Amino acid sequence: MGAPSGAPVLVARVLVDSPLPQLDQLFDYRVPPALVAEVIAGMRVRVPLRSGGRIATGWIVELADTSEFAGRLSDLEGIVSSAPLLAPDVWLLARKLADRAAGNASDILRVAIPSRYVRVEKAWLEARQAGGGAASDASSVDEIAEPIVPAAGSFAESVEPGRRLALTPRPRLVELASGTWVGGWAVDLAEAAAATLATGRTSLLCVPDYRDQEQLEAALAEAVPAGAIARLDARQPGGRRFADFLRCLDGEPLVVIGNRSVLYAPAERLGLIAVWDDGDALLAEPHAPGVHARDVALVRQEQSGAALVFAAHSPSVEVERLVRVGWLDVVALQRTERPRIVVTAGQPGDVSHARIPSSTWTDAREALAHGPVLIQVAHPGFAPLLACATCGENARCTRCAGPLGLGSRGGVPRCRLCGALAADWSCGECHGTAIRPASVGAGRTAEDLGRAFPGTRVIISDGERPVLRVGPEPALVVATRGAEPIAEGGYRAVLLLDGERMLLRESLRVAEDCLRWWSNAATLAAPGAPVHLVGVSGRIATALATWRQAEWARDELDARRALRFPPAVRIATIRGRRTSLLEALEAVAELGDGVDALGPVPEDDGIERAIVRFDYARGAEVATTLRAAMIRVATRRRRPVAGQPPRPAPTLRVRFDDQEIL
Numbered sequence: 001m002g003a004p005s006g007a008p009v010l011v012a013r014v015l016v017d018s019p020l021p022q023l024d025q026l027f028d029y030r031v032p033p034a035l036v037a038e039v040i041a042g043m044r045v046r047v048p049l050r051s052g053g054r055i056a057t058g059w060i061v062e063l064a065d066t067s068e069f070a071g072r073l074s075d076l077e078g079i080v081s082s083a084p085l086l087a088p089d090v091w092l093l094a095r096k097l098a099d100r101a102a103g104n105a106s107d108i109l110r111v112a113i114p115s116r117y118v119r120v121e122k123a124w125l126e127a128r129q130a131g132g133g134a135a136s137d138a139s140s141v142d143e144i145a146e147p148i149v150p151a152a153g154s155f156a157e158s159v160e161p162g163r164r165l166a167l168t169p170r171p172r173l174v175e176l177a178s179g180t181w182v183g184g185w186a187v188d189l190a191e192a193a194a195a196t197l198a199t200g201r202t203s204l205l206c207v208p209d210y211r212d213q214e215q216l217e218a219a220l221a222e223a224v225p226a227g228a229i230a231r232l233d234a235r236q237p238g239g240r241r242f243a244d245f246l247r248c249l250d251g252e253p254l255v256v257i258g259n260r261s262v263l264y265a266p267a268e269r270l271g272l273i274a275v276w277d278d279g280d281a282l283l284a285e286p287h288a289p290g291v292h293a294r295d296v297a298l299v300r301q302e303q304s305g306a307a308l309v310f311a312a313h314s315p316s317v318e319v320e321r322l323v324r325v326g327w328l329d330v331v332a333l334q335r336t337e338r339p340r341i342v343v344t345a346g347q348p349g350d351v352s353h354a355r356i357p358s359s360t361w362t363d364a365r366e367a368l369a370h371g372p373v374l375i376q377v378a379h380p381g382f383a384p385l386l387a388c389a390t391c392g393e394n395a396r397c398t399r400c401a402g403p404l405g406l407g408s409r410g411g412v413p414r415c416r417l418c419g420a421l422a423a424d425w426s427c428g429e430c431h432g433t434a435i436r437p438a439s440v441g442a443g444r445t446a447e448d449l450g451r452a453f454p455g456t457r458v459i460i461s462d463g464e465r466p467v468l469r470v471g472p473e474p475a476l477v478v479a480t481r482g483a484e485p486i487a488e489g490g491y492r493a494v495l496l497l498d499g500e501r502m503l504l505r506e507s508l509r510v511a512e513d514c515l516r517w518w519s520n521a522a523t524l525a526a527p528g529a530p531v532h533l534v535g536v537s538g539r540i541a542t543a544l545a546t547w548r549q550a551e552w553a554r555d556e557l558d559a560r561r562a563l564r565f566p567p568a569v570r571i572a573t574i575r576g577r578r579t580s581l582l583e584a585l586e587a588v589a590e591l592g593d594g595v596d597a598l599g600p601v602p603e604d605d606g607i608e609r610a611i612v613r614f615d616y617a618r619g620a621e622v623a624t625t626l627r628a629a630m631i632r633v634a635t636r637r638r639r640p641v642a643g644q645p646p647r648p649a650p651t652l653r654v655r656f657d658d659q660e661i662l
Helices: 086-102 107-110 118-129 182-196 208-221 238-248 262-263 294-304 317-324 358-367 443-453 508-521 539-545 547-564 578-589 616-634
Strands: 011-016 028-032 044-048 056-064 078-081 165-169 173-175 179-182 202-206 229-232 255-258 270-276 307-311 328-333 341-346 375-378 386-388 435-437 459-461 476-480 493-496 528-535 569-575 595-602 608-614 652-658
Touching: 011 044, 011 107, 011 182, 011 358, 028 056, 044 202, 056 086, 056 107, 056 165, 086 107, 086 294, 086 616, 118 238, 173 182, 179 182, 182 202, 182 208, 182 255, 182 270, 182 307, 202 262, 202 294, 208 229, 208 255, 255 262, 262 294, 262 476, 270 294, 294 307, 294 317, 307 443, 341 358, 341 539, 358 375, 358 493, 358 528, 358 539, 375 443, 375 508, 443 459, 493 508, 508 528, 508 539, 528 539, 539 547, 569 578, 569 616, 578 595, 578 608, 578 616, 578 652, 608 616, 616 652
Parallel strands: 165 307, 165 328, 202 255, 202 270, 229 255, 270 307, 341 528, 375 476, 375 493, 459 476, 493 528
Antiparallel strands: 011 028, 011 056, 044 056, 044 078, 173 179, 386 435, 569 608, 569 652, 595 608
8 A cells, every 4th residue: 555645655666686677776665654763775685566466585684765657566475585685885796897798786685685594683783783893703812822924024914995006916835823824915915904904994805716715714813803704605505604794794894705796785984995816717607697706896896995805826818908007006925936837748658647757756856755645637537538449439428429438447338427327339420339538637647646656645635635734744646727735845846737638728717727727736835845847838738937926917918919819808798589689689780999799609408608898998888788688578478379389488697897708
C-alpha cells in the first residue's frame, strides 16, 4: 500500500540483487511506518517487484525524504539483516567497477560481502549495542614482545599515503625469530603494514593463494599484534570469515589479509593496499563481471588515497604499463642480490633422455649431500598427456576429442575433459591401439628419480598433495609450478624442467607466466645454490639468468603495442547469437577512432564471439555502449509462433579484459 497523500515518507533507494542488466539501478521504495525506526543504509532487505508479484532481495544504498518517481511507491517487504553490511565506500567501489566493466553492481557485491551467519551477526550487534567491539575471539589486541621495527632505508619507509609503488623485492628467504622461513617479500609487506598500523590506519594485503597467505601470516605474527589481524579468504569456515568481515565494520585499525575478495573489505581509514604477484591467474575473478584484483586495487586506491603497492619478483606486463605511463614508481631492493641461474640444454646421450642434462644431474647429486633439491615440473599425475605409439599423434577421447592422460601408474587412460575411460581406444589417424606417454608428470618424475637415487626421500607437492614446508634434510621435492614448498634454509639446488613444454601453451600470456613461475621457484634456493633452467633459450632465458624480468616486460609491452594487444589496449569479449552480436558491433563501430573489432567467429550452440579493442581513454564510452546493447537484448520480447518450437531467448554476454581469450 502506498503512503496517504500529503503524509511524510521515508524513501529507501535500493539496489536489487539481480543479474538482469535492466535492474542494475536504484529503485525507490517507501519505508512502512513500522520499519522507519529500524532501517539504515547498508541493510539487506526484501522488496516487491512489479512483475508477477515476486519478492527479491536488495541493498539499501541511501535513505531520503523525497523521491523523483512520480507514481505510487511500493513498500519495503521486510528486513533481511539488521547489520549495515554494505559500507558506503564499498558501494561506490562496486558501482565504479561495474560501470567500468559494463556489469552489474550486485554481481560485485556478491563477491565483496560473504555469506551471512545469523548467530555471528547477532553476537556482533549485541556487542556493538553494549559499546564493545566485534564479538570474536580475535577482537582483543594482544601485544607482542618484540615487534619488527622498519630499518633505515627499508621498503616500509617508501610507503606513504597516496604513493603508488611497483616493488621488486629481494629474491631471498628470511628466517623469522620463530624459526619459520618465509619469502623476503612477506617481511617487506609485513613491515609496511606494521608502519601503517602504527599511524592508526588499516592495510589490505592481497595474495593469490593459501601458500602465499601462510608466509604473510607468519611474517605478520612478528610484526603486529595478533588481535589486529583479520582474514578474509575462502579457506576459512564461513562463520569465522563473516566474523572477521564484521570486525572491519567496527572502524578499528587492522591488517586485513586474504585472496582477491579482501580488496572489498569494508575498512575505514585505509592506509595501504598491497597486491602480491598480480600476474597470478588466481587473482582474476571468474564470476561476472570478472574484474581483476589489480583493477580493484587501482580503483580503491584512487578513491581512498591510500598507498598502493604491487609487489612481484617478475612484474606483470600490466604493471609495467602503469610504470611506463608514470602511474607507479619503481622500488627495487638491492638489485645486485639475485639467484645463480644456470641455463642448460640437453645433449644426445645425456641422462634421462636430455630431460635432465648431465651437468644438471651432477649438480643435483652433489646438492643432495647437503640438503633438499627442488624439481619443478609442468604437470601433476603420472603421464598427463598420451600419444599414439605408432604415429605419434596425440591420443584423444573418442567422445569429446579431449586429451587422454594417466593419473597414476597402471591405470586406464582417461579423458582429461569429460572423464570418460578409454579402455578400447584406437588412433583416428593410423588406427593403432598402443599408447605411449607424450609428457611426464610429477608422479612419473618422482618414480624415476627414486630409482636413480635409492634411499633418498622423494616428496611430491601438487594440487592434490599440497606440501607447504620441508626440513633441511636431504630430499628430492618434485612440485608442479606454483606448488613448491619452502625449505628451511633454502634448496641446495633447483631444477626447472619442462620449460619448453610450458611455453607451448596457446596463450598471449604464456611467456609471462613461465617467467613468473621460474622466478618464484628460483627465489627458494639457498644463497649461491644453482638454479638450472633446462631446455629453454633465447630472450626469456636471458631475462631470468640476468634477473632482468622488468626489462623483459618492457619489451613485451612494446611488442603488444605494435600488435594492439592487451595491455597496450583494452579488450571486451562479446558473445551472443548472430543478430544480437552484430547489433552490438554496429553500435561500437559508431564510436569511431580508437575502437575496432575482431570477428565474429562461431563457437557452440549457435553462439558467436567477437573481440572489441579500444584505447583506455575510450573505455567509458565502450562500456556504456555495450551495456545499452545488453539491456536492449535482455528486454526484447519474443512472441511464440503457433506450430513452431520455441525460439531460443536472445543472449548477449560481455566480459572486459579477459586474460585468456588471446
